[in-house]
Amino acid sequence: MSANGSERRLRAVPADRADATPDAHPGARTDADALADLLVRTGRGDQAAFERVYDALAGTVHGLALRIVRDPQLAEDVAQEALVEVWRAAARYRPEHGSARAWVLTITHRRAVDRVRSEQAHADRLMNHGPRHAVAAAEQLDRPDDVVDAMDAQWRAARVRKGLEALTPLQREALELTYYKGYTNRQLAESLGIPLGTAKARIRDAMIRLRDHWEVAR
Amino acid sequence: MNENVHSLIGAYAVDAVTPDERADFEAHLSACEDCTAELAGLRETAAMLGEADVAAAPAGLRASVLEEIGRTAQLPPLTEDDAAVARDAEGPVPLEAAREARQDRHARTRRGWPRLAVAAAVASVLAVGGLVGSTLMADRDDQLALEKDVMMVTSAPDAKSMDLGLGTAHLVVSERMSTVVAMGDDCPHPKDGMAYQLWLVMDDGSKEAGPTFMPDADGTFMTMVHMDMEGVAAVAVTEEPMGGSTEPTSTEVAVVEL
Numbered sequence: 001m002s003a004n005g006s007e008r009r010l011r012a013v014p015a016d017r018a019d020a021t022p023d024a025h026p027g028a029r030t031d032a033d034a035l036a037d038l039l040v041r042t043g044r045g046d047q048a049a050f051e052r053v054y055d056a057l058a059g060t061v062h063g064l065a066l067r068i069v070r071d072p073q074l075a076e077d078v079a080q081e082a083l084v085e086v087w088r089a090a091a092r093y094r095p096e097h098g099s100a101r102a103w104v105l106t107i108t109h110r111r112a113v114d115r116v117r118s119e120q121a122h123a124d125r126l127m128n129h130g131p132r133h134a135v136a137a138a139e140q141l142d143r144p145d146d147v148v149d150a151m152d153a154q155w156r157a158a159r160v161r162k163g164l165e166a167l168t169p170l171q172r173e174a175l176e177l178t179y180y181k182g183y184t185n186r187q188l189a190e191s192l193g194i195p196l197g198t199a200k201a202r203i204r205d206a207m208i209r210l211r212d213h214w215e216v217a218r
Numbered sequence: 219m220n221e222n223v224h225s226l227i228g229a230y231a232v233d234a235v236t237p238d239e240r241a242d243f244e245a246h247l248s249a250c251e252d253c254t255a256e257l258a259g260l261r262e263t264a265a266m267l268g269e270a271d272v273a274a275a276p277a278g279l280r281a282s283v284l285e286e287i288g289r290t291a292q293l294p295p296l297t298e299d300d301a302a303v304a305r306d307a308e309g310p311v312p313l314e315a316a317r318e319a320r321q322d323r324h325a326r327t328r329r330g331w332p333r334l335a336v337a338a339a340v341a342s343v344l345a346v347g348g349l350v351g352s353t354l355m356a357d358r359d360d361q362l363a364l365e366k367d368v369m370m371v372t373s374a375p376d377a378k379s380m381d382l383g384l385g386t387a388h389l390v391v392s393e394r395m396s397t398v399v400a401m402g403d404d405c406p407h408p409k410d411g412m413a414y415q416l417w418l419v420m421d422d423g424s425k426e427a428g429p430t431f432m433p434d435a436d437g438t439f440m441t442m443v444h445m446d447m448e449g450v451a452a453v454a455v456t457e458e459p460m461g462g463s464t465e466p467t468s469t470e471v472a473v474v475e476l
Contacts, residue, residue, distance in 0.1 A: 064271070
């Protein structure tokens with residue numbers, strides 16, 4: 001899929017700073033700093049700070065877990081494990097090495113992927129689930145407290161869609177199968193019938209393209 | 219460095235690697251500044267990909283998580299020196315300082331880690347009155363957490379590795395991290411009904427009880443104990459009744475003087 005017209009216009013905006021990119025979110029910087037601070041305090045045993053981290057990220061953590069493992073019960077387990085791990089390891093989070101959000105989602109993603117792989121013997125069950133988390137989405141709409149968060153989430157989801165659209169179809173496919181389905185690079189190579197080196201390079205190229213598209217600070 | 223390993227950076231960033239590949243890449247990462255810098259950006263990018271769907275967390279999850287953290291001890295922070303080699307808890311745990319440990323890992327697959335054989339004493343030995351009950355690692359996540367902690371210790375700048383004389387087992391001691399790790403393969407099994415127990419022998423001859431451990435069918439085991447290493451003269455292993463003892467009840471099967 002090629003970039004559509006509106007996206008081209010958006011990408012033409014000069015973007016020297018993260019704030020100037022079309023993907024920048026008002027207040028995102030402040031939120032990120034606040035979250036990093038909360039995570040640091042969590043690491044010192046501050047349960048109130050952890051609760052605020054929970055409230056800020058539990059929906060994202062659960063959404064990612066659900067996206068990957070599909071099964072609602074498994075997703076809840078993965079989300080719980082990941083969030084408890086956030087508490088357990090919080091003292092090892094270093095703000096200078098990355099955002100709190102990325103740190104939490106890295107933990108979550110790895111847990112989810114590990115779970116998918118350990119469930120591979122039951123791979124067929126993954127096919128047996130209907131539309132993804134329609135119920136959970138409905139729940140979210142029922143919770144007025146989440147209005148602001150829902151807008152933020154929609155903005156982030158839109159950013160993902162736009163980013164994926166900026167990839168070549170082959171790159172997009174590579175990330176769908178690895179990031180969202182838990183394939184290893186070798187499984188990707190075999191399922192697509194491509195050499196291993198090509199598979200690795202494709203994943204990396206896709207990630208670099210996304211990074212540059214999103215103007216992720218390096 | 220190995221171009222093959224280097225090329226895994228994208229796959230690593232999206233967790234599209236096997237445990238062995240992950241270990242290889244993390245070892246590479248500790249020696250490759252380019253990869254370290256590139257990975258930071260790819261990680262942020264991967265996390266942004268994770269925001270494709272937000273699903274309100276199930277109603278009971280908050281209470282359940284808060285209840286669980288109430289009984290979950292937190293890992294201590296890493297010092298600057300540690301941090302240089304371990305970027306974050308889920309991140310690279312380079313093994314440069316512990317090539318030996320790394321080879322051990324290569325000798326087995328992740329599945330080969332002893333699930334029921336792994337004993338961990340996460341609390342201080344002294345804090346629980348001398349006896350650290352063994353924790354059977356029935357839970358794979360606990361096992362992975364232990365494995366991660368072990369790798370953190372074996373990659374500590376001051377980690378020292380010593381032969382334990384129990385199969386191919388060795389001790390890794392880090393004073394800085396106040397930790398002793400015992401791990402190895404081909405460990406003979408203790409007598410029926412017995413388990414191995416680790417002891418920290420103090421300068422004055424007294425002994426602090428460490429965790430018990432059992433090698434798995436392949437003789438593979440891994441255990442660790444956190445304790446201030448000041449005043450610890452030796453580490454010993456005895457066979458004790460299942461569950462461990464507060465004082466050694468048999469002669470040691472292995473002793474390593476520190």
